[in-house]
Amino acid sequence: MRVGKRLLYGIANSFGVTLNSSCILVSTCQDVHHNLALEDWIYENASFVEPDTKSSFKWSHSLVLLWRNRPCIVIGRHQNCWVECRLHEALSNDVKIARRRSGGGTVYHDLGNLNVTVFTSRKDYNRKRNLSIVAEALKENFKLNVAVAQRDDLILNDKFKVSGTAAKLGSKVAYHHFTLLVNANLDNVKKYLSQSEHGIDSRATASVRSDVANLTDVDRNITFSRLIEPLSKAFAVAQSYETPDLWTYVDPTDESAFPGISGLASKLKRWDWVYGHTPTFKVQRTFSCSIQDEIVQIAVSLDVDHGLIRKSELTAMGSSNRELSANVIKLCADVSASIDGLRFWPGDVKELENKSFGSQSGDLMEWTKCLLDCIYNTAKGN
Numbered sequence: 001m002r003v004g005k006r007l008l009y010g011i012a013n014s015f016g017v018t019l020n021s022s023c024i025l026v027s028t029c030q031d032v033h034h035n036l037a038l039e040d041w042i043y044e045n046a047s048f049v050e051p052d053t054k055s056s057f058k059w060s061h062s063l064v065l066l067w068r069n070r071p072c073i074v075i076g077r078h079q080n081c082w083v084e085c086r087l088h089e090a091l092s093n094d095v096k097i098a099r100r101r102s103g104g105g106t107v108y109h110d111l112g113n114l115n116v117t118v119f120t121s122r123k124d125y126n127r128k129r130n131l132s133i134v135a136e137a138l139k140e141n142f143k144l145n146v147a148v149a150q151r152d153d154l155i156l157n158d159k160f161k162v163s164g165t166a167a168k169l170g171s172k173v174a175y176h177h178f179t180l181l182v183n184a185n186l187d188n189v190k191k192y193l194s195q196s197e198h199g200i201d202s203r204a205t206a207s208v209r210s211d212v213a214n215l216t217d218v219d220r221n222i223t224f225s226r227l228i229e230p231l232s233k234a235f236a237v238a239q240s241y242e243t244p245d246l247w248t249y250v251d252p253t254d255e256s257a258f259p260g261i262s263g264l265a266s267k268l269k270r271w272d273w274v275y276g277h278t279p280t281f282k283v284q285r286t287f288s289c290s291i292q293d294e295i296v297q298i299a300v301s302l303d304v305d306h307g308l309i310r311k312s313e314l315t316a317m318g319s320s321n322r323e324l325s326a327n328v329i330k331l332c333a334d335v336s337a338s339i340d341g342l343r344f345w346p347g348d349v350k351e352l353e354n355k356s357f358g359s360q361s362g363d364l365m366e367w368t369k370c371l372l373d374c375i376y377n378t379a380k381g382n
Contacts, residue, residue, distance in 0.1 A: 024066065065116070069115070071188065081274070087380075095188075102167055103167070104165065105207030110185055114179070114180040116178055119174070120176075137233075141230040144218055160213030164179050165178040181214045275344075282303050286298065314333075316332055339352065349379050
């Protein structure tokens with residue numbers, strides 16, 4: 001299928017985009033933030049009902065987007081990324097972290113994972129119908145035993161989850177998106193998503209872990225490229241599309257095709273969205289440190305709101321519960337006061353190493369290093 005320069009039928013002429021009648025779009029981009037931005041752009045500009053002054057184009061049926069990303073972790077809108085994944089380990093291995101606009105749980109993406117987004121009117125929103133279309137296409141074209149589960153997941157061979165699902169519902173437009181594990185690195189799924197909570201008390205939406213498998217575990221010949229045509233045909237038949245081009249390739253980084261999309265991608269990359277949008281949570285951890293050849297216990301308590309440390313408390317206890325000096329107690333209070341208002345982020349805590357906490361010599365310097373290390377490792381998730 002050639003790359004179509006003509007994009008979406010019905011886009012406002014003021015955008016200066018030539019029209020096309022393809023109802024299945026395939027993203028040529030493999031960056032998670034730009035692909036999520038394309039979802040946002042279509043959601044904000046499309047109308048599947050009578051158009052109003054704010055709508056850019058109208059469809060009488062659904063619009064389907066197929067896309068995939070380089071390695072990344074995508075968390076739901078209302079989730080806590082410090083709980084859902086091994087944050088520091090992922091970032092250290094160049095695995096991006098993204099927060100999507102929809103709810104639902106955390107998923108790992110790589111080029112072996114196909115993502116499907118189905119845009120409809122709010123009235124025509126139907127998860128099970130969308131999943132059934134994909135399940136039937138997999139059965140018909142690849143002879144796979146795939147069924148739609150009660151939780152609106154796709155299950156392979158009555159046991160393994162191969163698709164997770166989430167949605168965003170507006171007053172007029174809705175979209176349902178879901179993953180499809182084709183040939184993803186399942187070792188990375190376990191590696192990055194098997195996170196212990198590290199003393200975090202959070203009311204954020206928690207993911208539900210399941211046994212997963214790839215479609216290639218059953219048929220090694222299945223690839224992203226081989227799925228495009230059967231899935232496109234399945235959606236075209238189900239929605240009675242009459243299109244000259246079954247699908248069209250689109251580039252979410254093309255500002256001329258999608259005016260304003262660069263700004264949407266920039267917003268999705270911002271720290272205050274990816275991390276700062278995390279619901280309020282509390283961290284309580286205890287560390288053991290060696291100071292002046294003595295093992296001491298440091299208890300760290302942090303209240304985090306919108307990614308910022310709003311309240312902190314550091315408590316130190318020497319061996320045999322002996323009393324600590326007034327200088328150590330004051331140091332704990334001074335360090336605690338210094339971290340209040342900081343982002344709950346290792347780099348921000350690290351910068352405190354250059355801060356002077358009054359007269360420091362001998363054991364107080366060791367105490368300072370110990371306290372900052374404890375806070376740093378708390379933010380890091382170690």
